[in-house]
Amino acid sequence: MGVSEPFITSKTLSLVYRIPISRIEKFWESLKEGRVLATRCKNCQTLRFPPSATCPSCFSPDVEWVELSGEGVVETYTKIMAAPASFSGEAPYTVVVARMKEGVKVLAWYEGENISIGMKVRLLAKEEHGSLTYRFVPWDEQGD
Amino acid sequence: MKEVAVIGVGQTKFGKRRDASLSELAVDALKDALEDSEAEKREIKFLSVGNFGLSSEDITPAALVAEQAGLQGTTTMRCEAACASGSAAFYAAWLAVSSGIFDIAVALGVEKMTEVETPTMIEILGRAGSYFWEFHEFGVTFPAYYALYATAHMNKFGTREEDLALVAVKNHKYGARNPLAQFQNEITVEDVLSSRMIAWPLKLYDCCPISDGAAAVVLASKEKVKELGVDTPVWIKGIGVSSDTSTMGNRANFIGLRSSIEAAQLAYKMAKVEAKEIEVAEVHDCFTIAEILAYEDLGFCKKGEGAKLIREGETEIGGRIPVNVDGGLKAKGHPLGATGVSMIVELTKQLREEVEPSRQVPLKKYLALAHNVGGTGQYCYVTVLGR
Ligand SMILES: [Zn+2]
Numbered sequence: 001m002g003v004s005e006p007f008i009t010s011k012t013l014s015l016v017y018r019i020p021i022s023r024i025e026k027f028w029e030s031l032k033e034g035r036v037l038a039t040r041c042k043n044c045q046t047l048r049f050p051p052s053a054t055c056p057s058c059f060s061p062d063v064e065w066v067e068l069s070g071e072g073v074v075e076t077y078t079k080i081m082a083a084p085a086s087f088s089g090e091a092p093y094t095v096v097v098a099r100m101k102e103g104v105k106v107l108a109w110y111e112g113e114n115i116s117i118g119m120k121v122r123l124l125a126k127e128e129h130g131s132l133t134y135r136f137v138p139w140d141e142q143g144d
Numbered sequence: 145m146k147e148v149a150v151i152g153v154g155q156t157k158f159g160k161r162r163d164a165s166l167s168e169l170a171v172d173a174l175k176d177a178l179e180d181s182e183a184e185k186r187e188i189k190f191l192s193v194g195n196f197g198l199s200s201e202d203i204t205p206a207a208l209v210a211e212q213a214g215l216q217g218t219t220t221m222r223c224e225a226a227c228a229s230g231s232a233a234f235y236a237a238w239l240a241v242s243s244g245i246f247d248i249a250v251a252l253g254v255e256k257m258t259e260v261e262t263p264t265m266i267e268i269l270g271r272a273g274s275y276f277w278e279f280h281e282f283g284v285t286f287p288a289y290y291a292l293y294a295t296a297h298m299n300k301f302g303t304r305e306e307d308l309a310l311v312a313v314k315n316h317k318y319g320a321r322n323p324l325a326q327f328q329n330e331i332t333v334e335d336v337l338s339s340r341m342i343a344w345p346l347k348l349y350d351c352c353p354i355s356d357g358a359a360a361v362v363l364a365s366k367e368k369v370k371e372l373g374v375d376t377p378v379w380i381k382g383i384g385v386s387s388d389t390s391t392m393g394n395r396a397n398f399i400g401l402r403s404s405i406e407a408a409q410l411a412y413k414m415a416k417v418e419a420k421e422i423e424v425a426e427v428h429d430c431f432t433i434a435e436i437l438a439y440e441d442l443g444f445c446k447k448g449e450g451a452k453l454i455r456e457g458e459t460e461i462g463g464r465i466p467v468n469v470d471g472g473l474k475a476k477g478h479p480l481g482a483t484g485v486s487m488i489v490e491l492t493k494q495l496r497e498e499v500e501p502s503r504q505v506p507l508k509k510y511l512a513l514a515h516n517v518g519g520t521g522q523y524c525y526v527t528v529l530g531r
Contacts, residue, residue, distance in 0.1 A: 005162040010201050019276060050277045050391065076299075076398040078291035079344040080283065084270045085263040087283030095284055097292060097393055107278055107393035117299045133281055 023053035026065055031125040031132040036070065038104055039063040049104040070123045072098030072106065072136065077115050096121065096136050110136040148241045149369050149377035150529070152181025152362035153489040158477030159326040160258050161356035166200045167212040169358040170254040173482075174213050177360035182372040183248055185213075188362075190246045191220045194233030194253035195481035198268050199260050209252065219246075226272045227430060228518030229253065230359065230484030231525035237363050238380055247368040253485035254358035265354050272519050274391040287351055287431060288343035289392055289520040294433035295345065296398035300448065303436060305345050307451035309336035311432035312349050312475075314460060315468050319475025321503045326355055326477030336432075350432040355477030359485035361492070378492045381417065381511075382528040384410025388521045399448075401521035404441035408515070408526045412443075415528035417511055419443030422528070424494050424505040425465060426487035428517035429472040438515055439467070442526070461505055469494075469503045484516035484525060491529050 021028065030037045039048045041055035042062040049068070054061050075097045083091035096110040098121050106123060120139040125132070154176025156169050164172070170193070178185055191213075193206040202208050206220040219240075223232035230253030237251035257265055269286040270279050278284045297303050313333055319325035331349060339348040369377045386406035389395055396402060412418060419442060427442065429435035436450035444465050445453045453459055459467040470476050470490045473483060491512040493499045510531035517524050 007162065019280075049393070050274075076292045076296040078288045078295055078346075079341075080285055080288050081341045081343065082266070082285065082287070083283055084267040084279075084285055086267060088263070090283060093283065095282055095288060095292070097395075097398070105393045105395075107282065107284070107391075109282055117296065 024051050027051050028132050030065070031134065034125045036068045036123055036125050036134050037065045038068055038102065040066045047102055047104050049106055066102070068123060069101050071101040072121050072123055074098050074115065074117050074119045074121055075105065076117060077110065098123070098136060108134055108136050112138040112141070145242050146244050147366040148238055148363050148380045149366070149374065150361050150380065150488060150492045151183065151364045151369060151372070151374045151377055152177045153360070153492045154178070154180055155324055155359040155486055155489045156357050157324050158355045158357035158479055158482070161256070162258065166202055166205055166254055166256045167208050169256070169356065170205070170209040170252055171212045173254070173358035173360040174250065174252055177250065177362050181362040182374050183362055183364065185215070187248050188215055188250050189218050190237060190240045190249035191215055191218045192233035192236040192249070192251050193220065193222050194230035194251065194485060195222050196224060196226060196229050196255060197222070199265055200256035201259070205254065209254070225523040226518035227428070227478070227480050228484050228516045228523045228525050229481040230486065231516040232484070232523070234361065234484055234488060234527070235383060235385060235525060238383060241363050241365050244365070247365045249363045250360060251363065251485055252358065252360040253482035255479035255481040256356045257354045257479060258356050262354060273522070277391055278393070284392070285343060287346050290431040290433055291343040291346045292392060293398045293437060293520070297433060297436065298345065300399055301451065303451040305337060306333055307454060308345070308350055308432040308436065309333040310454045311429060311435045312336045314454065315429060315472040315474040318469045318503050319471025321500055322470045322476060323500070325471040325475050326353055327471065327475040346431055346433065352430045352473040352478040355479040357477060357479035357482045357486070359482045359489050361485055361488050376496045376531070378495045378529050378531060380527060381530045382411040382413070382415025384408060384414065384526045385524065386410065387523050390519070390522055392520065400437055400441045401517065401524060403521045403524035404438060404515065404517065404526070407524040408442045411526040411528050415530070417528055421509055422465060422511050422513045423507050423509055424469065424491065425467045425513040425515065426470070426490055427467055427472070427515040429468055429474050430478060430517070432474070434517065435467065435472065442513065442515055461503065466505045469505060470499070484514070487514040487516055488527065488529070495529060495531050
């Protein structure tokens with residue numbers, strides 16, 4: 001069972017997926033305008049993040065877009081030191097799950113010095129390396 | 145519903161198995177399980193194969209394994225439930241026999257994780273959640289998902305990094321007594337605390353290794369057990385399965401796994417036993433925090449008292465409920481699809497009092513529990529076994 005066991009190298013399989021976003025495209029359009037949206041079911045009022053074009057509770061397709069206020073409280077966090085291959089060079093980065101004032105939770109990177117559970121954070125839409133995303137920052141920061 | 149027994153078990157050594165392919169490892173385990181049972185190969189008409197996949201070349205392994213085992217013509221399929229894929233296969237085989245459709249079934253778990261480079265494997269594991277919203281955007285790794293739980297548990301209950309380290313120390317201690325375990329060395333709390341930080345507060349020695357391996361079990365109905373004259377059948381007394389959100393952000397809390405709590409309650413109810421009656425357990429310790437959560441979620445102690453349980457040595461042999469005395473995922477290794485089946489292999493041997501004497505748990509009621517988590521509680525399977 002040593003490392004010098006004979007082997008044959010397989011053919012290369014390159015996997016890149018085209019992930020459809022047609023049904024929730026408004027989420028990215030709004031990020032561009034600096035807003036982070038969730039969806040709310042008009043039938044049963046379920047608020048949903050990540051957004052969903054069909055309500056997971058009642059299957060109603062009648063959902064509306066709701067802007068999140070951006071006010072959240074840290075529920076838990078971790079600082080990633082060992083990054084996966086596709087994030088090499090990015091580490092360390094801090095991942096936070098915060099409960100937003102509206103009730104939904106959001107997982108995103110946190111850009112700031114100190115972090116602790118129960119701390120108030122602000123959720124901001126952001127453009128980074130030409131792509132749209134969202135981040136937590138300390139509450140008293142207004143963002144770019 | 146028919147009563148079902150485990151009548152044969154087999155497992156390969158876990159570790160870097162560069163000497164064998166996926167189907168070769170699978171057949172090694174299957175052959176051992178069949179030899180351990182009173183059944184004949186020609187009687188096997190159902191074979192479920194637990195395999196997470198992606199890290200080895202064959203993406204449809206069930207038919208290949210069946211062919212290599214000379215079992216073409218059997219009812220077969222791959223079962224996938226992330227790190228609980230082996231338990232999914234075990235569950236399928238149990239359903240096959242308990243339903244009365246088959247009187248014998250084989251559940252096999254196999255994984256080859258070292259055929260790809262380690263960073264590729266980390267990439268694959270990180271995707272075992274909500275790819276789009278959590279991996280693609282934020283590069284959340286598998287250790288990081290559990291670290292979210294560790295942080296919350298430490299904050300709420302005062303669990304310390306030293307307590308997490310004790311889990312690794314215990315599991316290495318027993319791994320060193322299990323010839324099938326990947327790691328055969330004991331470690332200290334200091335070794336764990338000084339190891340490289342992976343995702344705070346989890347360090348390298350808080351994490352299970354990347355492993356290759358296979359395990360197989362033969363199941364039979366009560367009628368078949370009688371017909372074959374099986375000496376020491378191990379009965380499946382209860383099985384519970386539950387699930388939780390794929391997206392971490394949508395979890396109700398980070399201090400316990402909902403799927404573990406629910407699966408355990410279902411299994412105890414079916415088995416008509418209470419947590420305190422269990423005498424030996426295999427729990428899913430992919431990361432040290434996961435074992436602490438399991439103590440609490442399975443009812444071995446109250447919520448928040450998991451650290452106290454390990455600190456007081458209650459989960460060692462001689463303690464109230466010995467846990468992972470084969471080394472657990474941490475030291476035995478965690479070849480994803482093989483793990484759930486391997487837990488049944490170990491507990492069957494414990495209940496037959498056949499393991500190495502230095503790690504045999506003394507038994508009175510002969511009740512054992514296996515707890516296998518897929519992902520970060522996306523799936524959970526709990527099985528109660530007894531003599
Ligand atoms: Zn609805």
